[in-house]
Structures are given as structure tokens and as C-alpha cells.
Amino acid sequence: ETGVTQTPRHLVMGMTNKKSLKCEQHLGHNAMYWYKQSAKKPLELMFVYNFKEQTENNSVPSRFSPECPNSSHLFLHLHTLQPEDSALYLCASSQDLISGGMGGEQYFGPGTRLTVT
Amino acid sequence: DAKTTQPPSMDCAEGRAANLPCNHSTISGNEYVYWYRQIHSQGPQYIIHGLKNNETNEMASLIITEDRKSSTLILPHATLRDTAVYYCIVRGWGQGAQKLVFGQGTRLTINP
Numbered sequence: 001e002t003g004v005t006q007t008p009r010h011l012v013m014g015m016t017n018k019k020s021l022k023c024e025q026h027l028g029h030n031a032m033y034w035y036k037q038s039a040k041k042p043l044e045l046m047f048v049y050n051f052k053e054q055t056e057n058n059s060v061p062s063r064f065s066p067e068c069p070n071s072s073h074l075f076l077h078l079h080t081l082q083p084e085d086s087a088l089y090l091c092a093s094s095q096d097l098i099s100g101g102m103g104g105e106q107y108f109g110p111g112t113r114l115t116v117t
Numbered sequence: 118d119a120k121t122t123q124p125p126s127m128d129c130a131e132g133r134a135a136n137l138p139c140n141h142s143t144i145s146g147n148e149y150v151y152w153y154r155q156i157h158s159q160g161p162q163y164i165i166h167g168l169k170n171n172e173t174n175e176m177a178s179l180i181i182t183e184d185r186k187s188s189t190l191i192l193p194h195a196t197l198r199d200t201a202v203y204y205c206i207v208r209g210w211g212q213g214a215q216k217l218v219f220g221q222g223t224r225l226t227i228n229p
Contacts, residue, residue, distance in 0.1 A: 004160070043161070043219040056216075090160050104208065105151065106217055108160030 002026050004109035006091050012115045013081065021076040021112045023091030031097050032074040033106065034066060035090040043090065049074060050097045081116045088113055121205045126224040135192040137223050139205030142186040148209045150181060151217070152190045154201040161204065161219075164190065195227045 004025045013019050025032065034046040048056035049068040063085075065077040074091055092106040122140040129135040141150065152164040165172055165179045167188070172179045178191040192199055204222040 042221060043217075045216055088158065092160070104149065105163040105166060107163060111158070111160050113158070 004091060004093055004107050006089075006109035006112050008112060009110065010113045010115075012117060013078070014117055015081060015083070017081075018077070018079040020078065021089055021091075021114075023074040023076075023109055025072055025074075025091075025093040025107070025109075027093055027107060029093040029095050029107075030071050031094045032068060032071070033092040033094075034074065034076055035092065035108075037088040037090060037111075038084075039087070047076075048097070055097065078114075081114075083116050086114055086116045121207055121220060123203070123205055123220065123223045125221060126226070128226050128228055129192075129195050131197060131227050131229050132194055135195040135199065135225060135227070137190040137192075137203050137205075137225060138187065139190070140187045141205070141207045144185050144207050145209070148207045150179065150185075150188050151206045151208055152177070152179065153204045153206065153217075153219075154199075155204070155222070156198075156201040164203075195225075197227050197229065199225065200227045201225060 007022045011019060030051050032049045035043045036046050037043045045058050046060045047054060047066045052068045052071060063080050067075040088111045090111045091109045094106045149166050149168050151166040153161040154164055155161045164176050165174055167179045167181050169181055169185055179188060181188045202222040202224050204219050206217050208217060
């Protein structure tokens with residue numbers, strides 16, 4: 001496997017379910033990100049992790065709970081979601097947080113298409 | 118981060134060069150210009166970035182004006198697979214620079 005992988009690719013869940021999204025990067029990067037893309041809206045940054053430590057929570061509701069056990073893996077735990085949380089959830093990684101040129105580019109996974117019923 | 122302005126949509130014939138403009142008139146000296154694209158329902162794909170010199174890689178060329186207030190992404194021989202939304206993003210470096218702020222981008226359609 002190369003690049004950034006995400007599983008599952010599609011997920012349908014009820015509002016009372018608990019599920020988790022998984023992201024894995026095979027690039028040796030130190031920073032990982034969760035983004036949300038709702039229909040016809042720009043990507044919104046949700047969380048940032050650097051060397052397993054969370055450095056940013058962009059006012060995300062507590063029903064979304066991230067976990068970063070190591071620099072290669074990132075999870076997004078979901079519980080008690082609302083229908084408006086239906087969206088494409090994207091994971092990304094980069095070499096680090098501070099590089100502006102080479103090393104500053106982010107590499108994205110294919111995303112998980114989430115539908116909350 | 119500086120705001121960017123892009124046309125909402127563009128069309129280009131297959132095999133021709135696609136030139137996508139971006140205005141970033143408030144860019145500051147330490148901010149880079151990044152280009153990403155997103156093919157329908159996939160994750161965004163990094164294309165290229167530059168600071169002040171023109172850049173070229175296997176995917177595209179980036180032309181940045183001397184005053185750095187605008188740039189153009191050039192896909193030299195567009196194919197149908199280049200149909201996507203293209204995002205121009207200006208981003209600095211250093212602590213707190215990790216955010217990529219995505220706007221609406223330009224929806225590029227390559228026509229056969």
C-alpha cells in the first residue's frame with residue numbers, strides 16, 4: 001500500500017450507532033488531518049495531529065472524537081451523529097506542520113462517504 | 118492566509134493547454150502558492166507549489182507574476198481525466214501554518 005488509505009469507503013449509520021473511520025499513511029509523515037466536505041461546500045478542517053499530539057480542534061462537536069495512536073494511523077470515532085453530519089470525510093498527511101515549501105504539501109486519502117439516517 | 122480568487126468554471130478542448138488563473142493580491146512575502154485538484158468524489162490531489170519562481174513538474178507548470186499577486190496553473194496537454202475542481206491556495210509556513218483553506222475553486226471541464 002502506498003499513500004494515504006481510508007476505510008471504509010462508504011458508511012451508512014443510524015443516529016444511535018457508534019462507528020469509527022480509519023486512516024493510514026504510508027509516507028513516513030508526522031502530521032495528520034481530518035477534513036469534512038459537505039455537499040457543495042468547501043473542505044473544512046476538523047482536527048490536526050502532529051507526532052500523535054492534537055494541535056488543533058476546529059470547534060468540532062464532541063460527537064466526533066479523534067484518536068491518533070501513532071504517526072501512521074488516525075481514527076475518527078463517531079457517535080450520536082445527526083443527518084447533517086452526512087458528508088465526505090477526508091484524511092490527509094504532511095511531512096510536518098511548519099514547512100512552507102517542500103514538505104508542506106498535504107496528501108489526501110480517497111475519503112469515507114458517510115450517510116447518517 | 119491570503120484570500121484567493123478563481124473563476125468558478127472553465128472549459129478546455131482535449132489536447133489543448135488549460136490555463137487556470139488565480140488572483141492573490143494580498144499575498145505576503147513568506148506565503149507559497151499551492152494548487153490542488155479534486156476529481157469528483159475523490160480526495161484532493163496535490164499538483165504543484167511555488168514561492169516566486171516559475172515551477173514545472175510532471176503534472177503541470179506554475180507561472181507566478183513578478184509582483185506575486187497572481188498566478189496561472191498550466192496543464193500543457195489536457196486530457197479528459199483532467200476534468201476536476203482546481204483549488205489555488207496561499208499558505209505561509211511556520212507555527213500555525215498547517216491550515217489549507219479551500220475556497221470554491223475552478224471547475225475545469227475538458228471536452229472531447
